[in-house]
Amino acid sequence: MRILFGFLAVYFLTVVQTSICPLLEIYQVTPDLLLLMPAFIVVSSNSPYRFLWGGWIGLIHDLITPGPLGLAMFAFAISGYLITRIQPQLYSQHSLIRLSMISLTIGISIALLTALRILFQDYHYPWAHWPGLVAGITLYTSTLSVPLILLTAKSKHPHLSTF
Amino acid sequence: MTYEREFPPRWTALVAMLLLATGLTVVPSRVEDPLRDTLRSLVKPGQQLTGRISRHGMKIAQTIRNAYDSGTEVQVLKNQLAEMQEKHQYLQSQMLTLSQKGPIQQTGAWAELLPTPPLVRPKLLQARILGQAAMALLNHQHTIDRGLPNGVLPDSAVVASLSSAILIDAGTDHDLVPGKTVLSGNTILGRIRDTGQHTSVVQLVQDIDYRDTIRLARRTQDGLNWGAAGVLQGTGTELLRITHIPSQYPVHPGDLVVSMREKGIVSTPLVYGTVETCELTPDRSQWQIAMRSPLSVSLLDQVFIVSPGLNASRTLSKTPSIQKSKGHESDRIRFD
Numbered sequence: 420m421r422i423l424f425g426f427l428a429v430y431f432l433t434v435v436q437t438s439i440c441p442l443l444e445i446y447q448v449t450p451d452l453l454l455l456m457p458a459f460i461v462v463s464s465n466s467p468y469r470f471l472w473g474g475w476i477g478l479i480h481d482l483i484t485p486g487p488l489g490l491a492m493f494a495f496a497i498s499g500y501l502i503t504r505i506q507p508q509l510y511s512q513h514s515l516i517r518l519s520m521i522s523l524t525i526g527i528s529i530a531l532l533t534a535l536r537i538l539f540q541d542y543h544y545p546w547a548h549w550p551g552l553v554a555g556i557t558l559y560t561s562t563l564s565v566p567l568i569l570l571t572a573k574s575k576h577p578h579l580s581t582f
Numbered sequence: 583m584t585y586e587r588e589f590p591p592r593w594t595a596l597v598a599m600l601l602l603a604t605g606l607t608v609v610p611s612r613v614e615d616p617l618r619d620t621l622r623s624l625v626k627p628g629q630q631l632t633g634r635i636s637r638h639g640m641k642i643a644q645t646i647r648n649a650y651d652s653g654t655e656v657q658v659l660k661n662q663l664a665e666m667q668e669k670h671q672y673l674q675s676q677m678l679t680l681s682q683k684g685p686i687q688q689t690g691a692w693a694e695l696l697p698t699p700p701l702v703r704p705k706l707l708q709a710r711i712l713g714q715a716a717m718a719l720l721n722h723q724h725t726i727d728r729g730l731p732n733g734v735l736p737d738s739a740v741v742a743s744l745s746s747a748i749l750i751d752a753g754t755d756h757d758l759v760p761g762k763t764v765l766s767g768n769t770i771l772g773r774i775r776d777t778g779q780h781t782s783v784v785q786l787v788q789d790i791d792y793r794d795t796i797r798l799a800r801r802t803q804d805g806l807n808w809g810a811a812g813v814l815q816g817t818g819t820e821l822l823r824i825t826h827i828p829s830q831y832p833v834h835p836g837d838l839v840v841s842m843r844e845k846g847i848v849s850t851p852l853v854y855g856t857v858e859t860c861e862l863t864p865d866r867s868q869w870q871i872a873m874r875s876p877l878s879v880s881l882l883d884q885v886f887i888v889s890p891g892l893n894a895s896r897t898l899s900k901t902p903s904i905q906k907s908k909g910h911e912s913d914r915i916r917f918d
Binding site: 430431433434435437438439442467468470471474477478479481482483487488489490492493496497500503539 | 592593595596599600602603604605606607609614617618621622624625628629631632633636
């Protein structure tokens, strides 16, 4: 059931990413909702293999964007794996920690992905633009994750589950 | 912790995923393109649905924006209307002023104006307001039956209720008759209601039966700007009511309320007071105006009664000519 829901969510986010997100461009930066989903799963799920969602959604990401396949898959999988290793156990469901971990996941994924695209000469931006591009996409996408975090805040720690 | 229980271990799954990703980077386009086309064809229905929803949403947003803009436009138009009404009132008052000056200027442009002295001139009779002690003295001197109007006793309701009437020490012995205007300065206090031989009862403007025709006016640098004519009514309270003023005339708090009763007799406008509040009637056809008299009877000692009289200079100059033309009966009637 969770897998079915996951596929539906991926489909929905793919549609939104390709039809609506280009309209939300600010200073040549658009949010990456397809990246938001694996980041959210990695932070929220308890499965040890949850980082694999990053790989599969990365593949979808590669297919809907021009450029070589496998780059987003590679970046999302690595970042998801790193987050599963470093995610704190204490207060892991606290909204602020979840937001921080999601932002970190997004940041690592975007940093890896854009670096790989520059290396593969898919992006023709100079490296000087790389930090700004990473920061912009990370900030924009993390901001969009705030309502999602608040909506799914668990009552496990009632005093810490919300801001 | 759970590392040993995982099968396959996490790092193995990661390595497999990374190997797959690395392999995909070198996939030839004949494999890559069908994959992209398949995904695009799968996503296309959703994109079309999203497009329809977004277009519908944009239409709704445009409708809301238009409604908001039209609301703002209505507010702007209301402000403009208020400004135009203000200008309209100002121009109307200016027009009234010019309409009064106009005939004189137009006539003076083609003929020599010969101003004539007024036929009727006012005489002011001074009288004192009688208090309770004075009335008691009159009663003691048994002059009540002859001196007070209509035999009214000082402690009766008519005289004692000083909120609507006062007693003054002038009567028929000074040719006073009911209806004459009583002043303090150029402000009307009331009018003579009853006269005795030595005293008279003055009906104050606040009396509920008091009525007079008035005209509103506004002080400007060029003099008085005359406004609409109406009817003043006493209400039994300090505030007086003004009625029968159409809504198209400008009225503002502070406007003067001038009596029309002594027109042609007194050259100075005799005022009742100033407009206190003004608002339109529910059907917006007339003004509902309340005014207040500046006079306080308790602070007054003496008053003046206006008595119109013929201008002696004119009557004397005309008398010989009338005597000469004995056949003109109309002239005789006019000056007798």
